[in-house]
Structures are given as structure tokens and as C-alpha cells.
Amino acid sequence: MLVRPGRERNGPLIFKAMNVDERMIFSGFGGQGLMTLGKFVAEILMHQYQVTFFPSYGTEVRGGTAYCHVCASDRPIASPTVERATCLVVMNQMSYDRFAPLVRPDGLVLSNASMVKSTGAHGAARLVEVDASGLANHLGNVRVANMVMLGALLALKPMATEREAVALLEKKLGTEPGKREILDLNKRALQIGAAEALKAAAGR
Secondary structure: OEEEOOOOOOOOOOOOOOOOEEEEEEEEEOOOOHHHHHHHHHHHHOOOOEEEEEEEOOHHHOOOEEEEEEEEEOOOOOOOOOOOEEEEEEOOHHHHHHHHHHEEEEEEEEEEOOOOOOOOOOOOOEEEEEOHHHHHHHHOOHHHHHHHHHHHHHHHOOOOOHHHHHHHHHHHHOOOHHHHHHHHHHHHHHHHHHHHHHHHHOOO
16 A cells, blocks of 8 residues: 655645545556556655555456555545545446446546446446547557546546656656657657547537
């Protein structure tokens, strides 16, 4: 479990939103990068909020549903597990069927449109469908589907900026010439995910 108190970055003062209490679930097949996505979100938010990252490992990772819980708050977090989610990011049908009923009526469900069919299990929660797998394939690498979803998530729930996400990508992937191609691919995935999410949310 990853826990960090909120802190301000070096440089200009960053004003935090008050009364933040995000309870997020990220889920998909093992290998779809949802654990990486959840940890990435946790690392971005830990600079401003108190954060927990709680992954589920075990036999489910081998072909079943792999998932993690991420909580972010401006107050101490009593439990790292999510019982009622403010946000659910799902990459496959199994994940939607399992976790959609846990989303609050005022919450958000972000689904991978080509692999998830809504059954109404999310109730009154807002559903936004983005074809992360298809968009990643179009970019030439299905492995960046999780970055498409990250771009979509940050566009719909601006908990952090694209600039912060890119800075963390550069820190993790490196900026030297030999790594520039994969870094640029991930950046494009972020941008495309954000654009597609905004179009989907607007009904276009």
C-alpha cells in the first residue's frame, strides 16, 4: 500500500481544491496496464493530497480481473479500500459487471467502449465510453491504452493537469534520444484520450 501526505511542489504555490475525497477503482484483464494506471494516478496526486494505492494481486491477475483502489483526500484516509466509488475506470466487461454497482449515483464510470457493453449496472452514475483499445491500436501500440484512459480521466476529472502527467511520464521513461519515441507515443495517447473523452461527454 502506498501512502503519502500531500505537499506542495517546489516553485509557485499550488492551491488545492477543498473537500476532495476521491475513491477510485481501476480494473481490467491482467496485462492491460490498469495497475500501472492506478499507481500513476496515485503518484500524480500525492503531491497535493493524501493518497493510498491498494492493488489486488493473486490468481485473478492470470486472465481474470486485476484491479486496484486509489483514494485521494485533503483529510486523513481511514481505509485504502473502496466500498463506494466516486470513479470507476474499466477496460473489460468482467470489470464493469463486478464493480459498476459500487459507483455512487453522482460518480463517473469511464469504460473501454470496444470491450465493455453497458448493462445499466452503474445506475445513475455518469457513463463515458472511450475506445481506448481501438485508439491505442491506431497509434500502433495497444499497450498505451492505459495512457489513453489516463488522458480521458484527467479531462473528465481535472484532479491534475496534463503537464503534471507528462512530467511524471518523462521522469519514468526518460527523455534521452533512445527513449524519445516511446515517450512521444505515450504523450500522444494522453492527448487523444483527453480529446475523445470530451467529445464523448458532449455527445458527439
